[in-house]
Structure formats: structure tokens, C-alpha cells
Amino acid sequence: xxxxxxxxxxxxxxxxxxxxxxxxxxxxxxxxxxxxxxxxxxxxxxxxxxxxxxxxxxxxxxxxxxxxxxxxxxxxxxxxxxxxxxxxxxxxxxxxxxxxxxxxxxxxxxxxxxxxxxx
Ligand SMILES: [Zn+2]
Numbered sequence: 001x002x003x004x005x006x007x008x009x010x011x012x013x014x015x016x017x018x019x020x021x022x023x024x025x026x027x028x029x030x031x032x033x034x035x036x037x038x039x040x041x042x043x044x045x046x047x048x049x050x051x052x053x054x055x056x057x058x059x060x061x062x063x064x065x066x067x068x069x070x071x072x073x074x075x076x077x078x079x080x081x082x083x084x085x086x087x088x089x090x091x092x093x094x095x096x097x098x099x100x101x102x103x104x105x106x107x108x109x110x111x112x113x114x115x116x117x118x119x
Pocket of ligand 1: 046047050
């Protein structure tokens with residue numbers, strides 16, 4: 001599961017990057033959904049505030065030039081999130097993070113949460 005090898009240039013490199021992108025977007029989407037349900041009482045879909053954050057986060061993932069090497073946006077040195085959005089997404093992580101671990105107890109996610117909460 002955990003890949004430690006670095007520097008290998010395989011033919012499925014582009015696909016790996018794409019998968020990583022998709023995974024990051026999926027995790028963010030699930031966290032925002034949990035948060036919105038809990039905090040805003042949304043039953044289906046997201047409220048307009050949370051939809052805005054989701055779109056913003058997805059756009060950041062789409063544009064990220066470091067997708068291949070970084071672990072997650074929270075770890076990125078480039079901090080492309082606007083300050084306000086960063087604050088909002090951190091709140092979402094704090095709220096939804098522990099719940100996410102119940103459903104997705106994967107190593108990557110743990111890593112994300114630890115790095116997000118530490119800031
Ligand atoms: Zn909401």
C-alpha cells in the first residue's frame with residue numbers, strides 16, 4: 001500500500017498522478033459533506049457555502065503543479081489556498097476528520113489529519 005520508492009519513471013506515471021488527484025478530491029468532498037450535514041443540517045448535497053468551498057478546493061487540486069510529489073494540500077509549502085478558505089477548510093477537517101477515520105481508516109488519511117491539525 002505505502003509506496004516508498006522514489007524516482008522511478010514508469011509509463012503509468014500520469015495515471016498515478018490522476019488517481020492521486022481524484023483521491024484528494026474525493027476525500028475533501030466527503031469531509032465537506034460530513035461537515036455540512038453536521039453543522040448546517042443539510043440532508044442532500046451541500047449548502048451554498050460548503051459548495052463554494054468544495055469548488056474552491058477542487059480547483060486548487062486541479063491547478064496544483066506539485067500533485068506528483070506532495071502528499072496533500074495541507075502539507076504543501078506553496079499554500080495556494082486563500083487565507084479565509086484555509087481557515088474554513090481547517091475547521092471542516094477538525095469537525096469531519098475524526099469521523100472520516102471511522103469510515104476510512106487508511107494510513108494516508110491519518111497522515112492528512114495529523115498534518116492539518118498540527119497547524
Ligand atoms: Zn454547509
